[in-house]
Amino acid sequence: xxxxxxxxxxxxxxxxxxxxxNLNSKELELKFKSIYLEETGELYEGDISIYHxxxxxxxxxxNSGYDGTALLLSNNNEEKLYVINQGTTNLADWKENxxxxxxxxxxKQAEATRTFVDDTKRNFGVGDGVETISLGHSLGHHxxxxxxxxxxxxxxxxxxxxxxxxxxxxxxxDFNFYDAVNVxxxxxxxxxxxEIPTNELAEFTKEFYADAPVKIHQYISEDDPLYAVTEKAGxxxxxxxxxxxxxxxxxxxxxxxxxxxDDVIASFRDLAIDYADADNKGGVNEVVYxxxxxxMEYLEGxxxxxxxxxxxxxxxxxxxxxxxxxxxxxxxxxxxxxxxxQNADTIFGRLYEAGYIDEEQKKxxxxxxxxxxxxxxxxxxxxxANVGVNEESWSVALGGDIATFLIGxxxxxxxxxxxxxxxxxxxxxxxxxxxxxxxxxxLLNAMTKGKKSYIGKDLIYTANAGGGEAIKVNMTAALKMxxxxxxxxxxxxTAIVRLEERLNEEIAISYREEKYKVLDGINHIEASPKSFAxxxxxxxxxxxxxxxxxxxxxxxxxxxxxxxxEEVRELYKNVESGHMMLEDYRKAIEELFRKExxxxxxxxLVRGF
Amino acid sequence: MTNGKESAAPSDMDPKDLPDVPAFQDxxxxxxxxxxxxxxxxxYPFEAKTGKFTMAFPGDMEVIERSYTNASARDSExxxxxxxxxxxxxxxxxQLKYYGFMSSEESIKEGMSKNSNENLDFRPLESxxxxxxxxxxxxxxxxxxxFATLIWNDNKDNIRIFADMSCKKGLSSQRCDEMxxxxxxxxxxxLKTIKLTETKEG
Amino acid sequence: xxxxxxxxxxxxxxxDHSYKGRRLRQSIEEIQDKDDEFYSLINNVIxxxxxxxxxxxxxxxxxxMRKLNEQKLYMSxxxxxxxxxxxxxxxxxxxKRQKVVLTYNQSAKVN
Numbered sequence: 001x002x003x004x005x006x007x008x009x010x011x012x013x014x015x016x017x018x019x020x021x022n023l024n025s026k027e028l029e030l031k032f033k034s035i036y037l038e039e040t041g042e043l044y045e046g047d048i049s050i051y052h053x054x055x056x057x058x059x060x061x062x063n064s065g066y067d068g069t070a071l072l073l074s075n076n077n078e079e080k081l082y083v084i085n086q087g088t089t090n091l092a093d094w095k096e097n098x099x100x101x102x103x104x105x106x107x108k109q110a111e112a113t114r115t116f117v118d119d120t121k122r123n124f125g126v127g128d129g130v131e132t133i134s135l136g137h138s139l140g141h142h143x144x145x146x147x148x149x150x151x152x153x154x155x156x157x158x159x160x161x162x163x164x165x166x167x168x169x170x171x172x173x174d175f176n177f178y179d180a181v182n183v184x185x186x187x188x189x190x191x192x193x194x195e196i197p198t199n200e201l202a203e204f205t206k207e208f209y210a211d212a213p214v215k216i217h218q219y220i221s222e223d224d225p226l227y228a229v230t231e232k233a234g235x236x237x238x239x240x241x242x243x244x245x246x247x248x249x250x251x252x253x254x255x256x257x258x259x260x261x262d263d264v265i266a267s268f269r270d271l272a273i274d275y276a277d278a279d280n281k282g283g284v285n286e287v288v289y290x291x292x293x294x295x296m297e298y299l300e301g302x303x304x305x306x307x308x309x310x311x312x313x314x315x316x317x318x319x320x321x322x323x324x325x326x327x328x329x330x331x332x333x334x335x336x337x338x339x340x341x342q343n344a345d346t347i348f349g350r351l352y353e354a355g356y357i358d359e360e361q362k363k364x365x366x367x368x369x370x371x372x373x374x375x376x377x378x379x380x381x382x383x384x385a386n387v388g389v390n391e392e393s394w395s396v397a398l399g400g401d402i403a404t405f406l407i408g409x410x411x412x413x414x415x416x417x418x419x420x421x422x423x424x425x426x427x428x429x430x431x432x433x434x435x436x437x438x439x440x441x442x443l444l445n446a447m448t449k450g451k452k453s454y455i456g457k458d459l460i461y462t463a464n465a466g467g468g469e470a471i472k473v474n475m476t477a478a479l480k481m482x483x484x485x486x487x488x489x490x491x492x493x494t495a496i497v498r499l500e501e502r503l504n505e506e507i508a509i510s511y512r513e514e515k516y517k518v519l520d521g522i523n524h525i526e527a528s529p530k531s532f533a534x535x536x537x538x539x540x541x542x543x544x545x546x547x548x549x550x551x552x553x554x555x556x557x558x559x560x561x562x563x564x565x566e567e568v569r570e571l572y573k574n575v576e577s578g579h580m581m582l583e584d585y586r587k588a589i590e591e592l593f594r595k596e597x598x599x600x601x602x603x604x605l606v607r608g609f
Numbered sequence: 610m611t612n613g614k615e616s617a618a619p620s621d622m623d624p625k626d627l628p629d630v631p632a633f634q635d636x637x638x639x640x641x642x643x644x645x646x647x648x649x650x651x652x653y654p655f656e657a658k659t660g661k662f663t664m665a666f667p668g669d670m671e672v673i674e675r676s677y678t679n680a681s682a683r684d685s686e687x688x689x690x691x692x693x694x695x696x697x698x699x700x701x702x703x704q705l706k707y708y709g710f711m712s713s714e715e716s717i718k719e720g721m722s723k724n725s726n727e728n729l730d731f732r733p734l735e736s737x738x739x740x741x742x743x744x745x746x747x748x749x750x751x752x753x754x755x756f757a758t759l760i761w762n763d764n765k766d767n768i769r770i771f772a773d774m775s776c777k778k779g780l781s782s783q784r785c786d787e788m789x790x791x792x793x794x795x796x797x798x799x800l801k802t803i804k805l806t807e808t809k810e811g
Numbered sequence: 812x813x814x815x816x817x818x819x820x821x822x823x824x825x826x827d828h829s830y831k832g833r834r835l836r837q838s839i840e841e842i843q844d845k846d847d848e849f850y851s852l853i854n855n856v857i858x859x860x861x862x863x864x865x866x867x868x869x870x871x872x873x874x875x876m877r878k879l880n881e882q883k884l885y886m887s888x889x890x891x892x893x894x895x896x897x898x899x900x901x902x903x904x905x906x907k908r909q910k911v912v913l914t915y916n917q918s919a920k921v922n
Contacts, residue, residue, distance in 0.1 A: 058710055058711065058712045058765070059710070107678075107687070108678075108680060108684070108685040108708070111685075111708060112710070114720060115710060115711060115712050115716070118712040118713075118716045119712045122712070150723065150724060151720050151723035151724055152723060168676075172676060172687070172689075172704070173724075174724050175704070175721075175724045175725045175748075175751075175755075175757075175771045176724055176725055176726040178704075178771075179725075179751045179752050179753065179755070179773070180752075182752070182753070182773075182775075183752045188695050188700040188775045189691045189692060189693060189695055189700050189702065190673060190676070190689050190691050190702040190704070191673045191675065191676075191689075191691055191693065192695070194675060
């Protein structure tokens, strides 16, 4: 067994995928061992130490949302530090990835990566010389690459669907590169960098870093929208790149992107991201809120002018909020929609040709985007003509209540109708497939041949059980059940033993003790019968008579009908049959995959964790 | 409603009433300046948007808006300061990066050395502020005269600075050397006024 | 002249033994918890992982039968606990009450 296998098999990609689950060290160690077994058919026998960025004082203090996990693996005198850099952990990060101008935000993330690696080495007490390998996806890969090419933080970098390097970002991050660019392009002031043509800058960047000692290995899906969009924006790809066609049924997204003007791509991208955010929370109202900042609940129930006046009079704060939101959010939205509307035939035509949407969806989108464009323009006109927002007093001056009415009606009416039609057409769901191509899973599956595939974080085996029907077995889950099931049954047996002990203690032993206490009491009475009789007032109960002797008629019964032997026997029997059930399950799966010897071996080894 | 002119923020003032220097004439740069009263001649009070540091800002320079970034989480702010006029005999660029985190100042110095492709020999300068440190190193391998400065405090707040200067083509090397020397003095003087506002207790 | 008299003596004070029931139930619950974990594990594989086919059908039938059986067992364990502690308590308290035989004789003083 050697550490080589971590990066020569699918182990590393699955590890990166697993890091998104934010497991604790113990769970991650178990997961690592499971993945290792599933991918190699062998037990990982080396040492593992795990350190998460939240444990690191210097990075946990960081507000950048940096999230990384370091694994120090050692085996047979071999020791390597693997740092899994988490890419986008939430939508805010995802937006930061691709939305808007690519500014210095990721620079901070690169610095955070460097700081974490530094602190990890200190924490593990390993020297600077330890071979350090970065594993990352998306933004995570990007952060490692930035610091890897410029300050040797990593010896090797493995990336899947990584965000590539922007030359301007490198210009800001790496003074050495900055200096070289200035000489090469004859720049004096730093602001002049923006005058250099993107392709020339990209070319120089690639040349400049060609000799960087770090070895970068990338796997990129041809359908990954992030890659398509960023390459077009002049981002530079480093290292050896394995491109994988992950969606055979559609053309690569890159070709599609190439046909659509840059500014349209940018607008479309921003809208899609806003939609995705709203869609997570649900509903048309949320979409409108995300796009326009308008709370649709405010407008519900407004049907006539009287309602509107009432709204204006009674809920002035709501009116204010709505109009201010519209004034801020509407113009940029209208611009984006206008751009898309003007290019709707190209965009939806290409999406249709490429197989992402069907013909009906194409028709609906072209029509409704047109309607949206028209509606927004109308509202924008009304607002500009009638609403003056006074920044000082936070109030909205209305040019006339009829204007408010028309604005409200337009939003509540035609806009929501168009949005509803777009949602109903399922186009956006169809387009979600584009986003999937950024995932690690799609790429893992495209790269994996034969009986194996991946669903979620799990390894799937597919058998042909004859009759043409394929049977899928989630091997990750099966192995987990086989291992953990046995563990639980053992724990159950221990619990039964504890019940027996308690029964013995609380009933049998306790009964004996109680018996001795009684006998003790009897002895005590019989030892001084007269004083006892005195105490009780029996001594002179009868005139002229007194107690001559006192005898206890000792009567102690053995304890009967106070055991649970039969039930306990039954409990033990159940543990046994539980183990049988697991074995039967294992046998059934092994039977299904007779030809795959590793299946039996995995079952053999999985309980050795 | 309007207050006295003296206390108005420069960003609220009529451009005609502002000092006639690039820093005030540029709207973006102006948004960092807290008063039109110079701290000393030619330098104006500057406050970072994260609120994490202040300095005396040279009036002849400007902040580049396109490369400016500050994190809403207030743990970083990057400010590029430059002479916008490329026809000047000497153009200076100052790349100033505030970070609210670090593993150690040694590690930052190492990173700055790697980023300048030479082993920077940092030397301490006298700091004006208690609990705050400033070190300086000349770059010898760069194509232009340049130097690095590191400022940090015990709160792990730190500012990493690279400054470089370029003389106009055709300027005699003697004249260039003289100008660079004077400019370096001037910039360092400004950098020494940088004050990290959060102390360890804060 | 002598005669005898009998009395029932509470040799040791009465006690409440119901805490024993609580302790036994606690032990039984620990066992039950392990079963619950076991079934949720199996359930996750069967339902959560969306596995279909003969193996899973068989597995879920076996699991279902087991679970029924175990439910019956836990029911009888609950009843048995009441019975065991009841019998124990009754017997222990019984033992604490003993019959005392007193023999009286004419007192010497009278003479």
